Amino acid sequence: MKYTARCTWPEKSKSWEYLGESESLEEFALAFATDKALAVDTEFVVIEKAGAESEIEFFKVTRASPYGLVTAAPRVESESGPGKAAPQDAPTAAVGGDDNFGGVEAIAGAWRGVIANVLMFVKAGAAALLFFLAAIFLAKWLFNAW
Structure with missing residues (x-):
């Protein structure tokens, strides 16, 4: 041809x-x-x-x-x-x-977003817990509370 x-x-x-x-x-x-x-x-x-x-x-x-x-x-x-x-x-x-x-790239991007959101909540929770523990430590040490 x-x-x-x-x-x-x-x-x-x-x-x-x-x-x-x-x-x-x-x-x-x-x-x-x-x-x-x-x-x-x-x-x-x-x-x-x-x-x-x-x-x-x-x-x-x-x-x-x-x-x-x-x-x-x-x-x-x-x-x-x-x-x-x-x-x-x-x-x-x-x-x-x-x-x-998109295929595999679109699925991978969706999973990256899910994992990023989970990590953000874990980091925010850990920061709140550390703030709470620091407040308890300062109250005990500075004001001799409890």
């Missing part, structure tokens, strides 16, 4: 930089990254040249020697109108089957 590709980040290319044929979209993306010697964290888009129902996939370079790629969500730009690109948080078919709204 015929595919074409262009970089989208950090520098967005205005024209399609690379045209070629490959067995799969991923093989073409790897060939594009290798031939253009893309740097790590460079993002690019690959489109199948098959007409109206062509596939589109965004990739990000994760390592350079040998090249490693992962699928990426399209970046939202300020000049793009609605419908041109999906937001960063939105689930895409390229990511996988489940929603991409």
